[in-house]
């Protein structure tokens with residue numbers, strides 16, 4: 317079958333790390349590889365649409381060992397069902413989700429077929445098309461990991477307790493118009509929180525339409541002061557951009573209450589005593605230990621509770637999506653079939669994506 321597979325590219329990796337830009341063309345190419353064989357707990361999926369994430373090009377450019385299948389987010393159709401999964405799945409069911417792409421051969425979404433544990437995928441309702449379904453991968457799972465697993469907000473469907481409080485507590489979500497941000501806003505609203513976020517002026521209506529209560533322009537050099545003037549007691553935040561000035565702005569917002577910030581990329585030390593930073597990675601949701609750039613790169617332990625959380629999230633997602641409680645971000649369709657994956661990733665690399673999720677139909 318056809319798949320996007322990483323190439324040996326040590327020099328280009330070093331250059332990417334040192335210069336911050338890719339040289340020598342993409343370090344992945346479309347290759348014929350064996351169709352994955354499934355275990356009794358897995359299903360085989362015929363991939364119909366994929367959504368693109370910054371992590372995909374970060375894997376191609378720096379992280380992936382040669383021979384790894386790239387890509388995480390997918391929607392498609394069940395093609396084979398493992399013996400232990402026959403109660404939950406049938407051949408022909410519509411399915412979507414996320415895989416740990418870019419780490420090993422044979423497990424990645426940018427392929428004709430992929431395999432996934434049968435409880436780590438969700439059944440797509442009839443009225444949701446493949447393109448929209450494919451967006452509920454890395455970004456949606458990351459919002460759940462940040463809010464429900466790490467910050468302890470009630471899971472969607474368990475929001476009653478907090479709604480009984482008279483004043484909804486506030487949460488700060490830096491970069492609400494990122495795909496991760498749009499899911500984080502919605503998940504925080506479902507938990508009953510007042511959402512304070514940042515976005516460009518051109519994204520203000522978008523983030524409000526996904527539930528943001530207050531929106532501040534991150535280009536304003538005094539944005540943190542403007543936020544703390546109106547919301548002086550915010551104690552939890554998620555930084556859905558996690559680069560450059562984002563950490564400092566979030567620290568400023570959390571300074572008064574010595575709060576906790578969840579970051580999606582490696583943060584610097586907090587600017588103020590008492591403020592806490594915690595880096596999360598969507599990949600821990602698969603429940604296995606892994607390492608990037610062995611033998612020297614960072615290692616992550618197996619976190620079985622994260623895996624349970626992803627299974628729980630995907631079990632409830634058909635109802636959440638069907639009832640429109642959780643909506644896909646705007647879909648930015650990239651034409652060109654397989655080649656659309658490469659052109660779409662170039663747009664993400666260049667920071668040219670705003671207010672939506674690039675999806676490619678295969």
Ligand SMILES: NC(=O)c1ccc[n+]([C@@H]2O[C@H](COP(=O)([O-])OP(=O)(O)OC[C@H]3O[C@@H](n4cnc5c(N)ncnc54)[C@H](OP(=O)(O)O)[C@@H]3O)[C@@H](O)[C@H]2O)c1
Pocket residue numbers: 369370371454455458490491493494495496497515516517518519534556557558560562579580581596597598599664669670671672
């Ligand atoms: N740790 C994890 O597991 C994990 C998971 C998902 C994502 N991430 C990381 O989180 C980040 C967001 O990913 P994504 O896929 O959600 O991004 P995305 O949708 O591709 O982000 C595009 C958005 O970034 C916003 N933006 C650009 N420059 C900004 C700045 N200086 N400050 C604030 N916002 C800015 C733009 O907002 P405006 O148009 O409104 O300016 C645009 O809408 C990436 O760095 C990604 O690698 C990590």
